[in-house]
Amino acid sequence: MKTEIVRISGExxxxxxxxxxxxxxxxxxxxxxxxxxxxxxxxxxxxxxxVRNIFTAKNRPADNPLIVHISDYEMLSGVAAFNNExxxxxxxALGEVYWPGPLTMIVGKDARIPLSVSCxxxxxxxxxxxxxxxxxxxxxxxxxxxxxSANASGRPSPxxxxxxxxxxxxxxxxxxxxxECSVGGExxxxxxxxxxxxxxxxxxxxxxxxxxxxxxxxxxxxxxxxGKVEKPRSPGMKYRHYAPAAETTVYAGTQAAVVAxxxxxxxxxxxxxxxxxxxxxxxxxxxxxEAPVVLSLGKMGDxxxxxxxxxxxxxxxxxxxxxxxxxxxxxxxxxxDAVMNRLFRAAGGRIIDCIExx
Ligand code: AMP
Ligand code: MG
Numbered sequence: 213m214k215t216e217i218v219r220i221s222g223e224x225x226x227x228x229x230x231x232x233x234x235x236x237x238x239x240x241x242x243x244x245x246x247x248x249x250x251x252x253x254x255x256x257x258x259x260x261x262x263v264r265n266i267f268t269a270k271n272r273p274a275d276n277p278l279i280v281h282i283s284d285y286e287m288l289s290g291v292a293a294f295n296n297e298x299x300x301x302x303x304x305a306l307g308e309v310y311w312p313g314p315l316t317m318i319v320g321k322d323a324r325i326p327l328s329v330s331c332x333x334x335x336x337x338x339x340x341x342x343x344x345x346x347x348x349x350x351x352x353x354x355x356x357x358x359x360x361s362a363n364a365s366g367r368p369s370p371x372x373x374x375x376x377x378x379x380x381x382x383x384x385x386x387x388x389x390x391x392e393c394s395v396g397g398e399x400x401x402x403x404x405x406x407x408x409x410x411x412x413x414x415x416x417x418x419x420x421x422x423x424x425x426x427x428x429x430x431x432x433x434x435x436x437x438x439g440k441v442e443k444p445r446s447p448g449m450k451y452r453h454y455a456p457a458a459e460t461t462v463y464a465g466t467q468a469a470v471v472a473x474x475x476x477x478x479x480x481x482x483x484x485x486x487x488x489x490x491x492x493x494x495x496x497x498x499x500x501x502e503a504p505v506v507l508s509l510g511k512m513g514d515x516x517x518x519x520x521x522x523x524x525x526x527x528x529x530x531x532x533x534x535x536x537x538x539x540x541x542x543x544x545x546x547x548x549d550a551v552m553n554r555l556f557r558a559a560g561g562r563i564i565d566c567i568e569x570x
Pocket of ligand 2: 360361369
């Protein structure tokens, strides 16, 4: 398949180009487009065949549902079928504060949305993105757009056009080149169907943010879930995900203990002839001179920068043909919870607590 590349500026979106991309979606094609979180791979959410093509293009497991993207509240009516008034109240209350934005809310599904979107579930994840290209694309297509992240399944999510091109060129109809994504991590996945609202996938909107609006919120303990979820309520839970090709291990503990431990691991691996990569911070990156590839997530404690850079760093390790990655754990406060969740999954759950020693 020949993939068309359409360049659109985020500052002054070209309406003609967007109208064209919208018609591709409406007529059953696949279009990759930028959002504020990551690039998405979109199809007309009402078109079962088009939605199935997303799974093929990405090689996505058939039990990992897609998010339905809307541009205004009028579009909600063909997508959501609320189970009760409380569910509707929660969505509207949160939407007032966080829509458009990086929050996906899971509610009852309208019958117009095919089961291929929800992977057989009677619920649907809905989001109104804030990125001007994403919003205009949905508006111009005139239909809700079902989309997962626009990466080959299992690889880190794409936060730049080049990432999407790498994974999907020749497999989709159109890729919009609309620059870099500002948030970086995927949207928060929030279940509003359960008795208590529950964060299934951490993201830029935190459990604490939801509590302020709804008065209560639970969160899945993602550290305890690895390998244990049979039928995932939120797909990210089940798979080794976001992963670079290199075997990745995360080291946690005091800065001194972590640095000393990673320095030792570098020496061991270099001794075995392996090409080593280190995921560090601005403050620590100079301490790993023996590793050929050292990438920085940003300043220590700057979780927003970490979220924005993580996936690009993981892809850079692949591009640099790194065989083994040692990553420093970062702050889990606020958005940091989402960053550590992705890093944990990239490492297939391998986190080592480092103990201080002389
Ligand atoms: P992606 O954006 O590629 O990570 O994929 C969409 C994600 O949205 C899934 O991995 C789930 O975490 C979440 N999601 C979408 N629909 C549902 C749903 N009905 N129930 C639970 N999670 C959902
Ligand atoms: Mg994804």
